[in-house]
Amino acid sequence: MTTLLMCELRDGVFHPAVPRVMTAANILGQDTHVLVAAEPSDPAVARLARLAGVTRVRCVSAAHYRDHGAENLAMLIAQMAVDYRHIVFPATPFGKALAPRLAAMLDVAPVSDVCEILGPDQFIRPMYAGDVLVTLRNRQPVCVMTVRPSAFKPAEALQAPAQIDEAPSGPDMGVSRLLARRLAVGGRPALSVARCVVAGGRGLGSKDNFERLIFPLADRLGAAIGATRAAVDAGFAPHDWQIGQTGQIVAPELYVAVGLSGAAQHLAGMRSAGLIVAIDRDVDAPIVKMADYSLVGDLNVLVPDLLAQLA
Ligand SMILES: Cc1cc2nc3c(=O)[nH]c(=O)nc-3n(C[C@H](O)[C@H](O)[C@H](O)COP(=O)(O)OP(=O)(O)OC[C@H]3O[C@@H](n4cnc5c(N)ncnc54)[C@H](O)[C@@H]3O)c2cc1C
Structure with a gap:
């Protein structure tokens, strides 16, 4: 066999x-x-x-x-x-x-x-x-x-x-042809095998805010960046960063969730993470309830504070 x-x-x-x-x-x-x-x-x-x-x-x-x-x-x-x-x-x-x-x-x-x-x-x-x-x-x-x-x-x-x-070749089916392939560039680790992931959700409010807060936090932690479907749909992040049922599955040692509620379809992609840290203003959000550590409050204040602590 x-x-x-x-x-x-x-x-x-x-x-x-x-x-x-x-x-x-x-x-x-x-x-x-x-x-x-x-x-x-x-x-x-x-x-x-x-x-x-x-x-x-x-x-x-x-x-x-x-x-x-x-x-x-x-x-x-x-x-x-x-x-x-x-x-x-x-x-x-x-x-x-x-x-x-x-x-x-x-x-x-x-x-x-x-x-x-x-x-x-x-x-x-x-x-x-x-x-x-x-x-x-x-x-x-x-x-x-x-x-x-x-x-x-x-x-x-x-x-x-x-x-x-x-090995012997098979036939060319001739049904599809690659026209172009664009590689996403960046020095961050690949999401599917990253040891640390920082993920952002709709709570970040805009693409600018996503980049202003999530990018430096990920860089400071040497992390890959993920996003919820709501954040992707809103144009904050590209689709290949989506984590969840219809996105990528990740199992990092550390998962930092920022401004995302923890919908079942999102949890499906990250529930095997080792340590989960949630940053959200809603104490009743599912992600806050499942997290090992939560920072509850306004992410626009908490993330810069955290960055200052990590400096
Ligand atoms: C078939 C199907 C497949 C799906 N697949 C996926 C998938 O693969 N991945 C996925 O992620 N979703 C998926 N979804 C969508 C999913 O159901 C949720 O809609 C989505 O995950 C919600 O994204 P979110 O947590 O960013 O947004 P929300 O649920 O709106 O959460 C935003 C969070 O931000 C917090 N917040 C807002 N402002 C602030 C602030 N200033 N400070 C602090 N916190 C703040 C809020 O308290 C809230 O907890 C799917 C849905 C369906 C129906």
């Missing part, structure tokens, strides 16, 4: 979720092959081959895989699926685009957002926006699953390099 893990690689760097999902794959207790759209000679492929537990790296270097389009990759993996018992994706936008397509092609139900692996066929995953954790047993011949990277520690790149080879 073998596991196939799909690696997200861009511009010569694999996504920080990959070593974490590799840890999950190791718990399945089988050989693990990693599939990557890259040349076998790519230095990132050599780094992948050293990750603990990887037994083989399979590269596809045909031009139609270069943009990581879900249609072509799903078809390729469907052709390879017969060799695998588990096909694992990170629960990132990349993995979430691939897993359901592949599952439909293989006529199986995908198992999404796995946050604990109890055995090769038994998993824990959240339901109802994280209010319920369900334990399920997979009885399908192949298990197509997405794994929450934040629930697993990264595998280390310590072992002697695993075998690297070129």
Whole structure:
């Protein structure tokens, strides 16, 4: 029995979720092959081959895989699926685009957002926006699953390099083409794997205030920045900063929530955080009730005070 893990690689760097999902794959207790759209000679492929537990790296270097389009990759993996018992994706936008397509092609139900692996066929995953954790047993011949990277520690790149080879290409489906990709620039850590997150909500009142208060606090703490859907909808922050049921899932050691109420759909994305600090004027807000520490009052006063204390 073998596991196939799909690696997200861009511009010569694999996504920080990959070593974490590799840890999950190791718990399945089988050989693990990693599939990557890259040349076998790519230095990132050599780094992948050293990750603990990887037994083989399979590269596809045909031009139609270069943009990581879900249609072509799903078809390729469907052709390879017969060799695998588990096909694992990170629960990132990349993995979430691939897993359901592949599952439909293989006529199986995908198992999404796995946050604990109890055995090769038994998993824990959240339901109802994280209010319920369900334990399920997979009885399908192949298990197509997405794994929450934040629930697993990264595998280390310590072992002697695993075998690297070129996998046979699949067809170019020709149904989509990447026109442009703009990388969000910034020196802050990636939200999905950050150890500290500062998140802002509608209570900040404006984009200017969001930037005036949240940016320096995040910089002072070395944190990634998150936002609620209300803050994103109001244009305070870009969509890729949204945390929650329809945004990113985070599990940092420290989560600082500023001017956000803690709606169930937001909590779904951050309830696994270690220490939660809420800054809000409403003592009855759900986030204040669930926080380990709360600063209750006007955020326009409290955040500058906190920044002064942290200076
Ligand atoms: C299907 C669906 C999916 C959704 N997915 C998501 C999701 O992924 N992520 C998400 O976040 N939401 C999501 N939502 C929206 C969610 O239900 C809430 O509407 C949203 O999270 C509220 O955002 P907020 O906490 O910023 O705003 P509010 O609930 O309006 O809270 C603002 C907070 O700011 C405080 N405040 C205001 N002014 C000040 C001040 N001067 N000083 C201190 N505190 C102040 C208030 O006391 C309040 O607690 C979803 C909703 C639906 C229906």
